[in-house]
Amino acid sequence: xxxxxxxxxxxxxxxxxxxxxxxxxxxxxxxxxxxxxxxxxxxxxxxxxxxxxxxxxxxxxxxxxxxxxxxxxxxxxxxxxxxxxxxxxxxxxxxxxxxxxxxxxxxxxxxxxxxxxxxxxxxxxxx
Amino acid sequence: xxxxxxxxxxxxxxxxxxxxxxxxxxxxxxxxxxxxxxxxxxxxxxxxxxxxxxxxxxxxxxxxxxxxxxxxxxxxxxxxxxxxxxxxxxxxxxxxxxxxxxxxxxxxxxxxxxxxxxxxxxxxxxxxxxxxxxxxxxxxxxxxxxxxxxxxxxxxxxxxxxxxxxxxxxxxxxxxxxxxxxxxxxxxxxxxxxxxxxxxxxxxxxxxxxxxxxxxxxxxxxxxxxxxxxxxxxxxxxxxxxxxxxxxxxxxxxxxxxxxxxxxxxxxxxxxxxxxxxxxxxxxxxxxxxxxxxxxxxxxxxxxxxxxxxxxxxxxxxxxxxxxxxxxxxxxxxxxxxxxxxxxxxxxxxxxxxxxxxxxxxxxxxxxxxxxxxxxxxxxxxxxxxxxxxxxxxxxxxxxxxxxxxxxxxxxxxxxxxxxxxxxxxxxxxxxxxxxxxxxxxxxxxxxxxxxxxxxxxxxxxxxxxxxxxxxxxxxxxxxxxxxxxxxxxxxxxxxxxxxxxxxxxxxxxxxxxxxxxxxxxxxxxxxxxxxxxxxxxxxxxxxxxxxxxxxxxxxxxxxxxxxxxxxxxxxxxxxxxxxxxxxxxxxxxxxxxxxxxxxxxxxxxxxxxxxxxxxxxxxxxxxxxxxxxxxxxxxxxxxxxxxxxxxxxxxxxxxxxxxxxxxxxxxxxxxxxxxxxxxxxxxxxxxxxxxxxxxxxxxxxxxxxxxxxxxxxxxxxxxxxxxxxxxxxxxxxxxxxxxxxxxxxxxxxxxxxxxxxxxxxxxxxxxxxxxxxxxxxxxxxxxxxxxxxxxxxxxxxxxxxxxxxxxxxxxxxxxxxxxxxxxxxxxxxxxxxxxxxxxxxxxxxxxxxxxxxxxxx
Ligand code: SRM
Ligand SMILES: Cc1cc2nc3c(=O)[nH]c(=O)nc-3n(C[C@H](O)[C@H](O)[C@H](O)COP(=O)(O)OP(=O)(O)OC[C@H]3O[C@@H](n4cnc5c(N)ncnc54)[C@H](O)[C@@H]3O)c2cc1C
Ligand code: SF4
Ligand code: FES
Numbered sequence: 001x002x003x004x005x006x007x008x009x010x011x012x013x014x015x016x017x018x019x020x021x022x023x024x025x026x027x028x029x030x031x032x033x034x035x036x037x038x039x040x041x042x043x044x045x046x047x048x049x050x051x052x053x054x055x056x057x058x059x060x061x062x063x064x065x066x067x068x069x070x071x072x073x074x075x076x077x078x079x080x081x082x083x084x085x086x087x088x089x090x091x092x093x094x095x096x097x098x099x100x101x102x103x104x105x106x107x108x109x110x111x112x113x114x115x116x117x118x119x120x121x122x123x124x125x126x127x
Numbered sequence: 128x129x130x131x132x133x134x135x136x137x138x139x140x141x142x143x144x145x146x147x148x149x150x151x152x153x154x155x156x157x158x159x160x161x162x163x164x165x166x167x168x169x170x171x172x173x174x175x176x177x178x179x180x181x182x183x184x185x186x187x188x189x190x191x192x193x194x195x196x197x198x199x200x201x202x203x204x205x206x207x208x209x210x211x212x213x214x215x216x217x218x219x220x221x222x223x224x225x226x227x228x229x230x231x232x233x234x235x236x237x238x239x240x241x242x243x244x245x246x247x248x249x250x251x252x253x254x255x256x257x258x259x260x261x262x263x264x265x266x267x268x269x270x271x272x273x274x275x276x277x278x279x280x281x282x283x284x285x286x287x288x289x290x291x292x293x294x295x296x297x298x299x300x301x302x303x304x305x306x307x308x309x310x311x312x313x314x315x316x317x318x319x320x321x322x323x324x325x326x327x328x329x330x331x332x333x334x335x336x337x338x339x340x341x342x343x344x345x346x347x348x349x350x351x352x353x354x355x356x357x358x359x360x361x362x363x364x365x366x367x368x369x370x371x372x373x374x375x376x377x378x379x380x381x382x383x384x385x386x387x388x389x390x391x392x393x394x395x396x397x398x399x400x401x402x403x404x405x406x407x408x409x410x411x412x413x414x415x416x417x418x419x420x421x422x423x424x425x426x427x428x429x430x431x432x433x434x435x436x437x438x439x440x441x442x443x444x445x446x447x448x449x450x451x452x453x454x455x456x457x458x459x460x461x462x463x464x465x466x467x468x469x470x471x472x473x474x475x476x477x478x479x480x481x482x483x484x485x486x487x488x489x490x491x492x493x494x495x496x497x498x499x500x501x502x503x504x505x506x507x508x509x510x511x512x513x514x515x516x517x518x519x520x521x522x523x524x525x526x527x528x529x530x531x532x533x534x535x536x537x538x539x540x541x542x543x544x545x546x547x548x549x550x551x552x553x554x555x556x557x558x559x560x561x562x563x564x565x566x567x568x569x570x571x572x573x574x575x576x577x578x579x580x581x582x583x584x585x586x587x588x589x590x591x592x593x594x595x596x597x598x599x600x601x602x603x604x605x606x607x608x609x610x611x612x613x614x615x616x617x618x619x620x621x622x623x624x625x626x627x628x629x630x631x632x633x634x635x636x637x638x639x640x641x642x643x644x645x646x647x648x649x650x651x652x653x654x655x656x657x658x659x660x661x662x663x664x665x666x667x668x669x670x671x672x673x674x675x676x677x678x679x680x681x682x683x684x685x686x687x688x689x690x691x692x693x694x695x696x697x698x699x700x701x702x703x704x705x706x707x708x709x710x711x712x713x714x715x716x717x718x719x720x721x722x723x724x725x726x727x728x729x730x731x732x733x734x735x736x737x738x739x740x741x742x743x744x745x746x747x748x749x750x751x752x753x754x755x756x757x758x759x760x761x762x763x764x765x766x767x768x769x770x771x772x773x774x775x776x777x778x779x780x781x782x783x784x785x786x787x788x789x790x791x792x793x794x795x796x797x798x799x800x801x802x803x804x805x806x807x808x809x810x811x812x813x814x815x816x817x818x819x820x821x822x823x824x825x826x827x828x829x830x831x832x833x834x835x836x837x838x839x840x841x842x843x844x845x846x847x848x849x850x851x852x853x854x855x856x857x858x859x860x861x862x863x864x865x866x867x868x869x870x871x872x873x874x875x876x877x878x879x880x881x882x883x884x885x886x887x888x889x890x891x892x893x894x895x896x897x898x899x900x901x902x903x904x905x906x907x908x909x910x911x912x913x914x915x916x917x918x919x920x921x922x923x924x925x926x927x928x929x930x931x932x933x934x935x936x937x938x939x940x941x942x943x944x945x946x947x948x949x950x951x952x953x954x955x956x957x958x959x960x961x962x963x964x965x966x967x968x969x970x971x972x973x974x975x976x977x978x979x980x981x982x983x984x985x
Contacts (some may be wrong), residue, residue, distance in 0.1 A: 021948045029656065030684045033955070035947040040957060043948075047656050057957065063700035064957030068688045072658030074624065081659035083688030083696055088659075 017117040031067035036118045042067035044091055046078050052091035053107035053118045058082045134163050135234040140213045142168025144177055145409030145425035146239035147194050152433040159204040169212040178422055178596050181294050183266050187853040216382040218402055235404055242372040242410035251344030257366045260291040273298040276364035280353050282341050283369035284311040291367045292333055302333045303361050309338045315461035323485035323503045327457040374411045374418050387413035396442040397435045398428045406432045414443050423554045447553050451509045458506035463499025463516035464489050472498055477530045486530035497522055510602030514549030542605040551602050554595035562606055565589050623660040625653040630883040634668050644681045663687045664883050670806035671878050674926035676933050678940045689768035693930055694750055699969035700958050704742040705767035706757050710777040710795035711738030720760040731966045737774040744967050746958055748946050754931045763929040772811045775799035780817030787817030789834030804927045808881040826854040829887040839866045844891040852888035855898050858906050871920035872905045872913055
């Protein structure tokens with residue numbers, strides 16, 4: 001099956017940056033689900049306006065729900081709590097703060113002219 | 128292998144509190160390894176907590192008081208014979224004869240027959256309507272007689288008499304107490320203390336007649352009143368005699384054992400009678416000629432006898448006769464040398480007639496040691512003062528500070544000053560040192576596994592402290608907190624790393640400052656940016672105080688996912704839809720709408736345990752369409768997702784049922800509509816039954832209402848779930864208006880003071896004073912909070928709007944209900960279904976991190 005993700009933008013270094021939404025449409029300390037190259041990705045905006053993206057799939061249940069979790073902090077680490085069973089994943093890199101064997105994939109993000117874009121899956125991430 | 132020599136047999140006569148303790152001690156200390164034990168009990172059930180007898184009226188049944196709920200001992204060497212009585216004792220043959228004809232031989236015999244209430248032989252004392260107050264059967268009989276009665280009188284104004292008066296008040300009778308002595312509780316209180324107590328008790332509507340003798344009980348076949356010396360008369364249809372107790376020593380007397388001058392089996396310091404094979408313990412025994420009418424000395428005697436049978440040298444050397452109790456809501460304590468009989472003893476007295484306080488300390492002539500005291504109106508210092516007497520530690524320089532109220536320069540008496548050997552729980556003889564050791568040193572827990580006690584509940588289970596009369600629980604709690612604090616291991620009530628406050632404290636902070644947003648609260652009182660614990664908690668507090676939409680600006684990001692999408696998330700990421708069906712009543716037309724919506728959207732449909740219908744399997748983006756149809760048909764959110772009112776379950780009641788005495792459906796609907804949408808620390812459920820048959824299972828709810836001929840009984844603090852609890856009676860025979868007023872107060876008080884995720888039953892247990900305290904706050908309004916709580920509820924009722932229709936009218940709020948922000952038309956393919964029994968069910972989990980093919984089937 002061929003994937004036709006919406007509005008792909010080719011960037012010079014060969015990464016596909018996928019536009020998700022206007023930064024203004026993303027509330028602080030909230031997440032939204034986005035479709036990125038056929039994958040469900042959760043895109044979050046922190047209190048200090050950083051934008052992070054993780055796979056939307058909760059690794060424990062396989063449900064596509066992480067964008068609906070609550071954003072919080074543990075020490076300096078900003079996390080999203082899975083809405084199903086409350087495991088906490090660092091927004092920075094997808095590591096689970098409660099269980100070192102769990103991790104979700106993290107994606108590059110950037111904001112261009114007020115538009116949130118999601119790039120490639122980070123290399124250290126599980127496939 | 129069977130042994131040929133029979134094992135020696137220990138027979139225990141009486142399965143009351145002390146008989147039971149004796150058997151427990153025999154099992155725990157290994158006596159049953161060598162002896163068989165047979166216990167004979169006259170009452171129809173195993174031993175129960177007689178000290179807590181009055182709570183039977185609020186209990187769901189006799190089992191709640193039982194000391195042996197399983198009905199038998201685990202140890203096969205112990206045999207329990209109930210509902211039969213020892214009628215004769217043959218010392219020469221070493222046998223006892225039972226009422227049912229059996230004869231049992233014994234090697235050792237323990238008498239634990241307790242005491243019987245003394246009924247003064249006044250004319251008419253045996254008329255119908257005369258009772259004593261000792262057993263569960265007595266209470267059943269009193270309750271039955273109280274039904275048609277309007278007034279009751281207790282003969283005797285001692286400790287037990289006042290307890291019985293309390294019961295009559297609870298049963299709704301106009302209550303009198305007649306006491307021959309010039310004051311109440313003559314054994315424990317001096318004149319001034321007695322007078323203070325009378326003012327309290329009369330303030331609660333009990334008429335006290337002191338210094339008068341009862342001449343006769345009047346009535347033809349049933350009691351109709353009491354004639355007092357001097358010609359006065361009290362009209363009453365129920366008379367309870369509580370004029371002291373007499374040891375049940377008849378068996379011993381008939382068998383020729385020595386008895387004490389004032390009754391009781393005369394025993395030595397090992398509790399051995401004049402026959403070396405016969406022992407006596409508890410209220411039937413008189414060690415050194417004196418009988419003890421409290422349970423703690425009886426427990427000590429039981430330990431001493433088991434010790435003696437094991438060859439030990441334990442001695443019973445008198446006991447602490449201190450008492451602290453709450454009588455009709457009034458604190459009363461008397462301890463040590465309360466009457467200053469010690470040579471040269473000095474009295475320090477603080478009294479405040481307006482506040483109803485009387486506090487007296489008795490100190491040694493040099494002012495160094497505390498000898499005893501009396502506290503009426505406020506006995507909070509008892510926990511610290513009584514052990515000071517027992518351990519003889521030096522008093523502080525200004526001993527009066529121990530009884531002065533804090534506002535007058537008095538210190539708050541701390542447990543830190545208690546020496547380790549101080550006995551904290553007198554009922555179960557537990558010292559401060561024992562409590563600390565259980566906190567610090569690993570030991571086998573109730574399940575046999577090694578553990579450290581971590582809180583009051585664990586200490587209670589492990590040491591028994593606080594499990595009998597309960598008067599020491601406050602002190603035990605203070606010791607735990609003090610100890611953990613000293614180790615820097617605060618028993619933290621903090622919500623999470625962002626707030627050092629408990630939920631109740633946070634509630635007050637938000638209310639006082641009038642905060643409207645999480646940011647304001649966390650900036651002023653917290654650290655960091657919050658988390659999945661404190662955000663929903665603050666959201667709930669804000670919702671209780673300011674009834675704005677839960678998805679309002681700034682609020683939506685605080686909500687748990689269920690609240691955030693006004694639906695319950697399921698394991699495959701889909702949601703369920705539960706429209707409110709108040710009281711479970713629904714028209715055929717509305718039923719059809721639900722059916723049509725479910726069919727058109729292919730939803731799994733199930734009748735819930737809460738008398739309504741749950742539609743499962745809605746995708747997040749389908750929720751608005753589904754709710755549009757439901758709202759248009761007149762449905763509202765059922766709040767199945769919120770920590771808020773769920774359902775008020777009803778039975779069909781007087782409208783149809785041949786037994787119903789009130790319209791329970793109407794009441795359930797009214798209550799469900801009144802409290803719908805109320806955000807609370809945990810979910811809330813209610814029930815209304817049309818008669819005592821209780822088909823609505825109201826007593827398994829946070830509030831349960833059961834119809835009576837005269838109105839409604841209100842029960843509180845019930846739940847099903849993981850730790851089921853039966854709701855307990857808060858107030859009876861209420862009219863509609865009073866019922867709603869009490870419910871408003873109860874629910875708001877809970878909303879304000881409970882911990883996060885604490886349902887009403889554990890909250891009630893955590894209130895100092897428990898149900899009695901709640902009754903004081905809700906019914907007697909001792910805190911003067913009543914009108915404030917009612918006003919808060921009125922505000923909630925006035926500002927209620929259906930959350931779902933508000934979302935449907937607001938494009939901003941609707942925007943969140945999409946599968947993907949950048950592809951709203953593409954359903955999330957990770958949500959997929961199979962079928963079972965002709966309906967959809969979630970399909971198995973998708974592969975982790977799976978790539979979702981575009982255009983996959985919905
Ligand atoms: C649907 C239903 C089961 C059913 O098929 O009948 C149900 C389903 C859920 N129950 Fe329940 N409970 C349902 C009746 C009950 C009952 C029976 C009753 O209400 O009479 C009880 C025991 C009574 C009680 O609560 O006191 C009950 C005790 C619980 C508990 C344990 C609460 C406790 O205090 O121990 C939980 C867990 C919790 O709330 O923390 C729970 C939690 C849940 C949740 C909300 C778990 C969750 O967060 O996903 C379930 C999801 C509901 C959904 O997706 O719609 N459910 N649950 C019932 C919905 C009733 C309704 O109409 O609202
Ligand atoms: C309402 C009330 C409140 C109380 N409050 C307190 C309090 O706050 N603090 C406190 O310390 N104490 C209190 N007490 C007193 C306490 O309950 C008693 O001290 C305690 O129960 C004594 O235990 P026991 O085993 O000696 O007697 P019981 O508990 O009375 O047990 C004796 C048992 O022996 C049975 N029996 C008697 N004769 C025979 C026979 N021949 N054959 C077989 N069985 C027989 C009886 O039926 C009874 O079940 C209270 C008592 C009452 C009634
Ligand atoms: S509780 Fe009483 S009124 Fe209600 S249905 Fe049952 S029997 Fe009928
Ligand atoms: S003093 Fe009675 S239970 Fe502790």
